[in-house]
Amino acid sequence: MQHFFSVPVGLLYSRSYFPEDSRQAVISLVEDVRVAFINILADAPWMDEETRKKAISKAEHIIAHVGYPSELYQNVTFEEFYKDLEMDPDNFFNNSMQFNLFINTHYLNELRKPVNRAGWQELLTLDPTEANAFYDPSSNTMQFPIAILHELFFSKDRPQYINYASLGNTVGHEITHGFDDNGRKYDLYGNLVNWWNVDTKRKFSDQTECFIDQYSEYTDPKTNLTVDGDNTLNENLADNGGTRAAYHAYLNWLKRNGDERLVPGVKYNQKQLFWISYAQAESSVDGRDHIAYLIENDSHSPNELRVLGVVSNLQEFANDFNCPVGSKMNPEKKCRVW
Numbered sequence: 461m462q463h464f465f466s467v468p469v470g471l472l473y474s475r476s477y478f479p480e481d482s483r484q485a486v487i488s489l490v491e492d493v494r495v496a497f498i499n500i501l502a503d504a505p506w507m508d509e510e511t512r513k514k515a516i517s518k519a520e521h522i523i524a525h526v527g528y529p530s531e532l533y534q535n536v537t538f539e540e541f542y543k544d545l546e547m548d549p550d551n552f553f554n555n556s557m558q559f560n561l562f563i564n565t566h567y568l569n570e571l572r573k574p575v576n577r578a579g580w581q582e583l584l585t586l587d588p589t590e591a592n593a594f595y596d597p598s599s600n601t602m603q604f605p606i607a608i609l610h611e612l613f614f615s616k617d618r619p620q621y622i623n624y625a626s627l628g629n630t631v632g633h634e635i636t637h638g639f640d641d642n643g644r645k646y647d648l649y650g651n652l653v654n655w656w657n658v659d660t661k662r663k664f665s666d667q668t669e670c671f672i673d674q675y676s677e678y679t680d681p682k683t684n685l686t687v688d689g690d691n692t693l694n695e696n697l698a699d700n701g702g703t704r705a706a707y708h709a710y711l712n713w714l715k716r717n718g719d720e721r722l723v724p725g726v727k728y729n730q731k732q733l734f735w736i737s738y739a740q741a742e743s744s745v746d747g748r749d750h751i752a753y754l755i756e757n758d759s760h761s762p763n764e765l766r767v768l769g770v771v772s773n774l775q776e777f778a779n780d781f782n783c784p785v786g787s788k789m790n791p792e793k794k795c796r797v798w
């Protein structure tokens with residue numbers, strides 16, 4: 461029901477509370493993370509050149525909807541789209557029926573027509589109030605609803621290490637979903653096409669085994685339940701590749717802009733603050749039963765283990781905090797695909 465007019469209502473909100481300069485700042489952050497991810501693809505030593513080229517092209521073709529597709533900010537009106545839909549202020553049930561009829565007729569009429577991946581009509585059921593982000597493998601697009609472009613995740617007027625560590629990490633996570641064990645099966649337009657060299661595909665699978673083993677070793681301290689490394693594989697791949705991309709995007713930002721000012725009285729440098737901000741953005745307080753439910757049912761690892769799993773795989777983290785080789789956060793064996 462909340463989806464009745466989610467795009468027009470969300471757009472009104474967006475136009476009032478998400479100024480265009482903020483939107484442009486998010487768009488450039490997305491592009492920075494995309495470039496960092498493409499560099500990861502360019503450097504992956506286990507890929508053959510043909511598959512690498514296709515992977516890079518796929519990453520370049522991901523369409524990112526920041527808030528809404530750009531066309532909606534250029535004064536598109538909804539009159540034409542909704543002209544056949546009749547609403548009655550006194551009949552909620554009938555409105556619901558009318559709306560379902562309208563929307564299903566719309567989708568039926570789209571059958572066999574070319575898909576406009578960049579179009580706002582692809583987002584008709586997107587809930588603008590959900591602080592989440594999505595990657596859709598069958599269109600090779602990412603959606604960042606308005607609700608995740610605020611507060612904890614992004615503000616254009618604060619240190620960039622926070623923005624890259626929180627929203628940047630989310631962007632990297634969604635990009636990496638295009639290259640997890642499900643997303644990798646789709647091509648740059650979202651078609652289910654095998655573009656992988658057989659040998660490279662085998663190496664990909666071999667390296668994912670490392671993640672399955674790593675996360676299967678984790679036991680949540682509150683519930684004593686063990687993480688299912690198979691079930692959480694794709695989210696773990698997205699976390700690991702995404703954070704690496706976000707961190708390198710931030711390093712590139714530093715190269716272009718120079719060091720940011722530090723927080724007075726805080727002894728950490730910019731890179732350390734990136735990691736601390738990342739862990740903070742991923743933090744939550746969950747009850748025992750909720751964690752137990754998540755471990756049994758959710759495709760993500762519990763939040764605390766998401767962070768520990770990622771940073772213990774990233775040499776960059778160990779370097780920034782001088783973790784001795786062989787310590788918990790700098791194990792000799794690290795898992796890596798992206």
Ligand SMILES: [Zn+2]
Nearest residue numbers: 633637695698
């Ligand atoms: Zn995910």
